[in-house]
Amino acid sequence: MTYANHTRFTRRGFCLCCVGATTFAVSGGWLTPKEVFAQAQGIVDMIRSAAAKAPIEVHTLRGNVSVLEGSGGNVAVLTGPDGKVLIDAGITASRPRMLEAMSGLSREPIRHLINTHWHFDHTDGNEWLNKEGATILAQENARKHLMSAQRVEDWDFNFPPSPPAALPSETVSAEKSLRLNNATLLLKHRPNAHTDGDITVAFAEADIFHTGDIYWNGIYPFIDYSTGGSIDGTIAAVEAILASIGDRTIVVPGHGQPVSNKAELQAYRDMLTTIRANVSSLKRQGRSLDDTIAANPTAAFDAKWGQFVIGPAFFTKLVYEGV
Numbered sequence: 001m002t003y004a005n006h007t008r009f010t011r012r013g014f015c016l017c018c019v020g021a022t023t024f025a026v027s028g029g030w031l032t033p034k035e036v037f038a039q040a041q042g043i044v045d046m047i048r049s050a051a052a053k054a055p056i057e058v059h060t061l062r063g064n065v066s067v068l069e070g071s072g073g074n075v076a077v078l079t080g081p082d083g084k085v086l087i088d089a090g091i092t093a094s095r096p097r098m099l100e101a102m103s104g105l106s107r108e109p110i111r112h113l114i115n116t117h118w119h120f121d122h123t124d125g126n127e128w129l130n131k132e133g134a135t136i137l138a139q140e141n142a143r144k145h146l147m148s149a150q151r152v153e154d155w156d157f158n159f160p161p162s163p164p165a166a167l168p169s170e171t172v173s174a175e176k177s178l179r180l181n182n183a184t185l186l187l188k189h190r191p192n193a194h195t196d197g198d199i200t201v202a203f204a205e206a207d208i209f210h211t212g213d214i215y216w217n218g219i220y221p222f223i224d225y226s227t228g229g230s231i232d233g234t235i236a237a238v239e240a241i242l243a244s245i246g247d248r249t250i251v252v253p254g255h256g257q258p259v260s261n262k263a264e265l266q267a268y269r270d271m272l273t274t275i276r277a278n279v280s281s282l283k284r285q286g287r288s289l290d291d292t293i294a295a296n297p298t299a300a301f302d303a304k305w306g307q308f309v310i311g312p313a314f315f316t317k318l319v320y321e322g323v
């Protein structure tokens with residue numbers, strides 16, 4: 001990856017890019033399958049240190065909703081008289097830049113935080129946001145994962161339980177409707193997709209849809225089998241989201257360029273279903289994981305989708321685990 005590319009991706013504030021760029025710089029872009037899996041190790045520490053430096057870029061959408069980019073997952077903010085409502089918390093190290101960006105949006109305090117799932121790049125900031133005055137809400141499985149130690153096998157990382165102030169005090173089971181700041185927020189559980197505790201958040205009047213990590217815009221996604229995620233659940237969730245949004249809907253992905261739309265989400269669905277079919281066919285022929293990776297089942301998509309930390313071999317492994 002060239003320096004120019006790295007600069008462009010860094011400006012987008014997608015902190016995983018720094019991990020990808022570093023790895024590409026070291027390896028020249030070519031990794032053996034073993035190296036690819038080794039690359040996943042240490043991801044968490046690298047994301048944390050990247051977020052400590054990354055600027056926060058503000059994208060103003062509509063209906064008093066904005067997106068903050070640059071602190072882990074994309075953070076949506078709804079402003080209004082009930083206080084700021086955040087979708088996802090980002091990384092604690094971004095706190096001063098997050099506060100500065102949010103004070104530029106409105107003067108109200110932060111009152112509500114909704115976690116799309118338990119992963120650290122969406123919940124690391126829970127504790128400081130709770131101390132600022134935010135009530136935290138998440139899907140009940142996400143709360144369970146935050147309450148106890150978790151191991152994410154594919155990151156080779158053990159997470160300790162979250163501190164009490166970081167735990168959601170409210171939970172969603174299947175779905176929930178909230179009325180805040182004169183807006184209707186529809187929260188919906190998407191079972192066994194990116195994890196077993198993903199919720200999506202639709203801002204009904206503004207026609208904005210935050211997908212959490214079910215959708216990574218323009219890049220191969222991570223799927224967390226260790227806490228109940230699956231390729232088939234991810235595809236099912238994307239199909240359900242596509243059926244519920246329109247051509248004017250602004251789609252906010254968990255990662256990647258934060259202002260997306262239905263056509264781009266359809267392209268993501270097509271990528272997922274084609275690669276799933278290719279990998280499944282190879283696995284049914286009795287091919288091992290290494291043989292399946294060597295057959296390049298993602299080849300048609302790598303130039304567009306494979307340029308980040310979840311590269312072609314790593315993504316093939318994630319699909320192979322689930323078919």
Ligand SMILES: [Zn+2]
Nearest residue numbers: 117119194213
């Ligand atoms: Zn995630």
